[in-house]
Amino acid sequence: LLSQAMVAMVVVVWYLVKSMSKPKISSAKENELMASLAQFKSLYKHSPVPYLTIDGKDLIKSHNLAATRLFRTTIDDLKDTDIVNYLTLEDENELSVLLGKIETGYSFTDEEVQLRARDGALLWVSLSMFSGSSKGTRLVSMVDITRKKMIDIAKTEFVSLATHQLRTPVAAIRWNLDLMRKGLEKASDIEKLFGYLDRVERNSIRMTTLIDDFLNVSKLETGTFATSSEMIELSNFFQSVVEEYTGSVEEKKINLKRSEQPSKLSLLADKRLLHIIVSNLLSNAVKYVPESGVVVLQYELIDKEVVITVADSGIGIPVDQLDNLFTKFFRARNAERQATEGTGLGLYVVKQSVEKLGGTIAVSSVEGQGTTFEVRLPYISMED
Ligand code: ADP
Secondary structure: OHHHHHHHHHHHHHHHHHHHHOOOOOHHHHHHHHHHHHHHHHHHHHOOOOEEEEOOOOEEEEEOHHHHHHOOOOOOOOOOOEHHHHEEOOOHHHHHHHHHHHHHOOOEEEEEEEEEOOOOOEEEEEEEEEEOOOOOOEEEEEEEOHHHHHHHHHHHHHHHHHHHHHHHHHHHHHHHHHHHHHHHHHOOOHHHHHHHHHHHHHHHHHHHHHHHHHHHHHHHHHOOOOOOEEEEEHHHHHHHHHHHOHHHHHHOOOEEEEEEEOOOOEEEEEHHHHHHHHHHHHHHHHHHOOOOOEEEEEEEEEOOEEEEEEEEOOOOOOHHHHHHOOOOOOOOHHHHHOOOOOOOOHHHHHHHHHHHOOOEEEEEEEOOOEEEEEEEEEOOOOOO
16 A cells, blocks of 8 residues: 555656656647747748848858748748858948957847858848847848948048039139239130130030039939920021030031921920930930031921931941940040030930930930930820
8 A cells, every 4th residue: 555655646747857857738728829930930031121041150051932032042942051251341441340249259230241242233132130049140131231332432432523514614704804804803804704704604604504413413313303285396506405515516507407307396205305305315416426527407397206417427326335325424435535614424324314304315326427316205295
């Protein structure tokens, strides 16, 4: 009986010890835990934020689908590779500080660093690392901020270009005003004074054009360019644009030819956009033709499309640079060599304007012989 009682006691004690050392989880609780684990796994796998886990030696142990896309690779390609090998920065000091943090296992958030993807593409990411449950493991998140970075860079470029370009005409205005003041003190040579005034006027016009260009770029890019349609009689419209360039056309003895088919054609469009298009193309043609060169300005109505052509016998565009022509700030190498002034914004604004009017633009050019721009706009008349 005693031994039976002893056995029973041992069993009870064993049972008690067992239940104390391993807290009993009810099956409902267990199901709940399993469900939340499944939820976590699914979130990790399908989250739009790229996640990776790394071990104490910085080797990638797992990653989700977004990380696969970010690294531009296939599913198992990253496993056991060193995360440090993908990270880079132009500033070596900054990079070594960051790598130090990674190696010592610190948690940190939102460090901006460049990521070299598997296909060689260089991206910008915002990197965060958090200590994991077991020793040395960390959860890593990387948010792609390449677009934001590119916009920041473009903005900085834009501001520095704008200020640089605006300084030149302002300096010319101030210089000529100074000369005027000195001239007035002596008040002898009135011809010279008018010359200074002319230059002051020319430079303020130049500055207004530049400011308009900058404003148009920013309005077209931010979508705040308010348009309104009106009937534009093309022949008169062309005439008014041509008159803006009479000075340079006469000075360079340019042979400006016009062709208008049919002679009376009215188009329903936004006048400011059409002005940006025609005046920029014409000013380029005038700028890039040599003395006594030819410039042709024409429109034709072809199958419900108004085809506007601006052609010139100027310096042309190197064939390998044609693809970049409509990008912001682009200037071809022969134009830069000639030291003609320019911002590389004109054609960019032209393309944006053409597209806002629902049209297309094409260019053909032979270096040293000439260039032809062809703009096709949908022909909308009052009857439509
Ligand atoms: P820019 O202010 O430099 O003239 P644009 O955006 O108007 O800027 O033009 C971009 C570049 O395209 C110019 O710098 C020049 O290299 C080239 N280009 C534009 N139009 C012509 C043309 N008619 N003839 C030759 N090159 C041209």
